[in-house]
Each structure stands twice: as structure tokens, then as C-alpha cells.
Amino acid sequence: MKRLFASVLTLSALAFTPACGDDDAPPNNPNNPGNPDTTEDVSANITQDTTWKTGHTYTLKNYVFVESGTLTIEPGARILGDEGSALVITRNARIHAVGTAQNPIVFTSSRPEGARAPGNWGGVVLLGKGHVNVAGGENTVEGFFASEGNELTRYGGGASPDATHDCGVLNYVRIEFAGFELAEDNELNGLTVAGCGSDTDLDFIQVHKGADDGIEFFGGSASLSHAVVTQADDDSLDYDLGYNGSIQFLVIQQNSQVGNYGIEASGNRNDNAATPRSAPEIWNATFIGSGRQSGISPAQAGMVFNTGAGGKLNNVIVAHFADFAVDVSGTASAALWNAATPELYLRNSFFWSNRGDTASIPAAPNPTVDSSGNITNPDASNFDEPAKVLASGLNNRVMDPQLTDARNLTAPDFAPAAGSPALNPDNAATPPAGFDPSARFVGAVGSENWLAGWTAFPEN
Template sequence: MKRLFASLLTLSALAFTPACGDDNTPDNPNPPPTDTTEDVSSNITQDTTWKAGFTYTLKNYIFVESGTLTIEPGARILGDQGSALVITRNARIHAVGTAAAPIVFTSSRPVGSRASGDWGGVVLLGKGHVNVAGGENAVEGFFASESNPLTRYGGGATPDASHNCGSLNYVRIEFAGFELSEDNELNGLTVAGCGSDTDLDYIQVHLGADDGIEFFGGSANLSHAVVTQADDDSLDYDLGYNGKIQFFIAQQNAVVGNYGIEASGNRNQNAATPRSTPEIWNATFIGSGRPAGTSPVQSGMVFNTGAGGKLNNIIVAHFADFAIDVSGTASAALWNQATPELYLRNTFFWSNRGDTSSIQFVPNPSVDSSGNITNPDVSNFNEQERVLASGLNNRVLDPQLTDARNLTAPNFMPAAGSPALNPDNAASPPGGFFDPSARFVGALGTENWLAGWTAFPEN
């Protein structure tokens, strides 16, 4: 469910409410900064520091054109309607908070009046690969973006696989994202063409109006991320994204939310390379448990248009409509390869569409111009049989999470004695970027890495 804000055409002049009104409550477990405030209305063209103890309000689209934007721990950044922070290909961000003093991006509206889509979110643009003609693209979410060089991403004919877009550590992004037009949206966090030297660790995106985190191409890695109550998908990747992800949590509510993962290749050319095939370890995807058949479709994960993914030690639970859909022949072919580029292994499925004994077969029919079904399943892929086939160690089993569907104070930890903690049900991550000690199913073992810096405000 997405929202179109006509007021984006004329930026609003919202009154700023000092941060001292947002006290140290369970919704905001970290002490607020002082009420020293500064409006930001001009692009940044040199090294700039936003300091701890300050609150900065984005008045419109702010492009960091060059230099490094440094944001100190505990700084607070508010977004007016019609604003966003964009780190362009020739700039970097260094936003490194701490668990005790996270960096918070949130709405400029008063506490109690905030809502998803209040502002546009954070955008990182890099010089990595993107599988479109010419090797570069205009990022979604901007009017007339094709003619604005500041909205371009990708390295063209000579992409830089390691291009460093900067660092986001211990960062919360709240009430962000909006839709300008169909398929032209800003997300809570957009990562487009960023390379493997980009550092994304300990990030929460809460109540975003479109996707929580979306990757467009590139090979940026992500760890310790939680997306709560996104209006659309929690994790979306496309256009050849092939980074690494470990320790990821998604939670959807009963009103909005589409997929835990939407994985796409290139919608216009499904065979385009490089393919979207990230490697993902230790992730937890939680649906709302609402009745099936209501709008929008709410499901665990879908792989389409030639996208794959290598998923290990995963939990997929409580989605209304289905657990997984391998949609279309191009993505099904990646599962069927001798060396698969699409698979799930060591995965628990539980109570998706209320089913506690199996998962759903999701047919992908084709229809003619009159609406008649010409092929009942173009993909020729029975998820019920293929995903639960022997040798993959996937099963339908209750992970026994403590309180994963609580929207205001969730607890995603497995309870004592949970089968998710049994190392025999998991595989050891391979090392390198991945933590090899995480031999458990899901994003959390016995350590709660969300403690102290995450928050789940309703408004």
C-alpha cells in the first residue's frame, strides 16, 4: 500500500517541534539531544559535520554533491514533507552512532502526529554495477530525474565493485518513504550501485511508506538490520544486486506490507547480467498472521524476473498468503541449475496461511487477452515439493520466538529450548564477511543485538 503526496510539488513549511518534547521513553530509549536546531536547505559541496547535541531539519531534497557528510553519534535529523538526504556518486556519508547514542532520522512533525511517508528517507548512490544498458541509471523517487546528474548511479562501462558510499552504523530511519508515481518511489533506505566497501551495520527502518531497504545493483553488504512495518516490502533488491546480508529481521503489520523479500532481476531483460543473487544468512521474516485473501497480498518472499538468492538459516512465519513464490521461468531456472543461484537451506516455515504442516504451492498462470488461462503454471515450479525436498534441511517447524508479532515492543528472540537454537538445524556461515559462529536458524541466537538502540513508536 503506497501513498502519493501531491504536496511534494510545493514543499511544506512545517513548524519544528524541539526534540526535548521527545523524551526518554520506551519508544525512544536513548537520551535526546539538546534543543540546538539548524535548518538544512542547501546542497552540500564540501566536508561537513553534523554534530552531537544538534537537531538538523531537512527542508527539501538535500544532495551531498561532494566531500564527506559526517554525522556524530546522537545527532538527530528531521525531515520535512518533500525532503530527502541523497549521497551522490562523488560524495560519502560517515554516520556512525553507538548503541547508547544512535543517529536518528525521523519526521519533523510533532510526536503523536508522525506517520509513514512524512519525508523521503536516505539515498546512497554509487559507482558499482547495475545490469541495465549503459551500466548506469536514474534512481527512483525524483521528478525529471533522467536530466539531473545528481540522481544517477552505476559505474557505466567500468563499474567499481568496491566503491565506498560511506558508513551507516547504529542508525534509525523512521516515517520515511513516499511514492511520486507508480514504480517511482523513495524507500526508507535506498542503496543504489554501492560497492562492497560500503559499511551498513546496525540499521533500523521503521514505518516506511514504501520498501524498508532496497538495493539497486551493486554489491554493498548489510548486517544487523531490522525493518518494521514497511508499507510495501521489507527487503527489495533488483538490477543485479549481489552483496552479502547477515542478521536481518522483517516484521509486517496487519494493515499494510507486501513481501518480506521481493527479489527482481531486470524486468525488461530477465537474462541481464550480473544477476540479482545475494547471499543471505540468519534472517527472520515475520508476517502479521492476518486472514488470507485480504489486500495487499502479504507473503514471505517472491523471486521473479530472473532474480535468485542464496539463503541459509532462515525463519519465514505468519504470512497471510504464502511463504515463498518462485515466479517465472527465469528465476525457476536459477533453482534448477547444477550449481544453483537460487535456494533456501536450513529454513523453518511456520503458520504461513495458517498452515503448520506444509507450505503453499503458488501457481503462476498465464492468460490471454480475454482473460482465459492458457497455462496454469508458467514457472513449472511447485514450491511445496521443491522447497521442502530432502537434502535442503528445510522444514515446517515452530521457531518458538518470544513475541515477534508485537508491534510496539517486539521480542524476536527464540525462547529457551527453541529448535532454532539447535545447531543441528543450521549450517555454519562461511566466514569472511559472515560471522561463522552464527550456527542457529533466524537472525537471533542467544544475544539480542537490537537492545538499546532500536525503537518502535506508533506515531
């Protein structure tokens, strides 16, 4: 923890440093030895349009804030993070990081290959002026002390949020070995998207081996597509505070040692009735657990919806989670499922071998206890997951999706095998306008493997 406190103490000093970079005697980085003129340390905040170039390596030495202007990152640029570093795009700036399938942009640890681990550095943070369902419409992003009170860590549009606010572009980007916990419930994730609007472009993004959540949305309406989150220490996708964007083509994979939920969906923990609701629409997703022994703490589960959060999920695979597939936790989220116009549902989806069950899905009761630890209510939510999720009319079923090698941690293949029922269009629905309507299959991957070429799954 000492390193984290030291890093945040640099925040006030960073706000007054000049634009970008440190050109003197750049290091010979073990991850990318290169020539001296292609490596650069970055320790100062960025206050004007700046470009990080193809073939160059940039090492973040601490928290680097893009205060204004656009940070452009060219295909193939490599960004390394030192201990206690992170890249933060403030709400008065933008990022334009566009790689290619052949030449992705890679954010990773500055430690040499073989010595890298989750939490080596902080990750990437995008802050915008969209809606956030908290009092005043603004908040300080997680991973920083609220006492800092610094404009550089604020997000949300206040009383006049901009639903379309453009935080920038991330295309063909990998983020590895990032994230750390500053304090309980105050963490940096691999990718944090806070208050970003619908004009934000997040497409072909992988977050691998993050120390906290893979991707977390705080409010806003940014959309996400072709996303891969592998082996996160906590939740793979986390959203809260009114996030209501759209997501299509999402792959999540957990290992047997770490990982909590494939999705943790929350509303506002202080006000479960706060609006707008956290209720994104999600099409074509694959959630893969490790099949480890049940009962290990923390629980390993496909998805949990709590504190008034919803989600509209379609054409989804949920398989091999140790404890349960779906948990609708609390009466506020249960009410969204039971509403005449539901804001929480799963449709046209496959469930397989969750807690080893190949005939149904496990129940996920939410008991309440008194001060002595005695159970006073065996299920306060009063939500029967097997009955509700597998009810007729939703077209959900317990069925083996026959994925090629989805639980392989170093060379996974999430594509359905030939003849898989996931490829049968009769088992899926057609995505609506705003989504790719050709994805008439169950899960994130159909006959074309969009993960090929730009993703990677290093152990360390």
C-alpha cells in the same frame, strides 16, 4: 501528490546553492525543543566536508544533496525530515554516520510525536559507482523524474563500474516514517542503496514504518548486517538490477494492515537474462508476517523471486505470512533454482504457519490469463514450491521456531525462547568466510539479542 511535484521542482535550484545550513532563527522543533544553538534548518546542498554534531537537531527542508566531500553525523544527532525532503549522498560524496547502541543516530519525521506517519518525508539515499545490469551501466534513482536528467540523481559506474565503491558508513542508525511514491514503480524508500560497492559499511540499521519499501538495493555489492525493517507499507527488503552483496542478521516484521513481501527479488524487468544476476547471499534472517486473513490485496508473503532474480538463503525463519511463504515466479528465476550450480535456494530453514499451514508450505502458482481474463496456464512458472523447498537434502522443515514475542508491534522480541529448535546447532549450517561463523542457529537472533537498546517501535 502536489507536494511531491513541488519538491522536485526545487532540484535544479538546489544544485547552485551554497554549502550547508541556515543559521538564522532556527525553529523550536516539537520533537526536540533544545536551545536555539542546537537546532538548524538544512535546505542548501552540501559541497564540502560537513559535520552534524552530537546533541544537535537538523531539519531537512527539501531534497538535500551531498554533492562532494563527506557528511559526518556524530552519535546522537537527530535529523528531522519535512514533507517533501530527503537526504541524498551522490556518487561523488560519502556519508559517515556512526552512532552507538547507547546513542544511535535517528532520522525521523519533523512532525511532533503522536502526529507522525509513514511517508512524512523521503528517506536516505546512497548513490555509488558500482555495477548495474542496465544498458550503459547507469540509471536515475527511483523517486525522481527521469526527465530531470540531473547528475545528482544518477548511479552506477557505466562501462567501468567500481565493485568496491565506498558510499560511506551507516552504523547504529534508525530511519522512521520515511518514503513516498512519486509515481507507480517510482518511489523513495526508507533507505535506498543504489550502485554502492563492497567497501560500503551498513551495520545496525533499523527502518520503521516506511511508506514504501524498507530497504532497497539497486545493483552494486554493498553488504548489510544487523538490519531491522518493521511495518513497511510495501516490501521490507527489495533488491534488483544485479544486486549481489551479502546480508547477515536480518529481521523483518509486517503488520496486518500494510506490507507486501518480506523480500521482493527482481532482476531486470526489461531483460530477464541481464547479468550480473540479482543473487545476494543471505544468512540468519527472520521473516515475520501478521497472520492476517488470506486473500487481502496486496498479498502478504515471505519472499518472491521474479524476472531472473535469485538469492542464496541459509538459516532462515519464515513464519505467519497470510498468503504464502515462498514464490518462485517466472521461468527465469525457476531456472536459477534448477541449475546445476543454483543461484536461488533456501537451506537449513524453518517455515511455520504460513497461510495457517503447520504441516507444509503453501503453493504459489503463477497463472497466465488471456485478454478476456480466462486462465490459459494455471502455473506458467511450473514450480512446485512445497516440493522444491522441502525437498530432502536442503534441511528445510516445517517447525515452530518458538520465538518469544515476534508479532508484537510495539515491543517485539525476536529471540527464540529457551529450548527452541532454532537454537539447536544441528538444525543450522556454519556461515562461511565473510560472515560471522559463530551464528550456528536458525533465524536472525540467537542467545544474544543484538536489537536491545538502539531500536524503537513507535506507533506515530
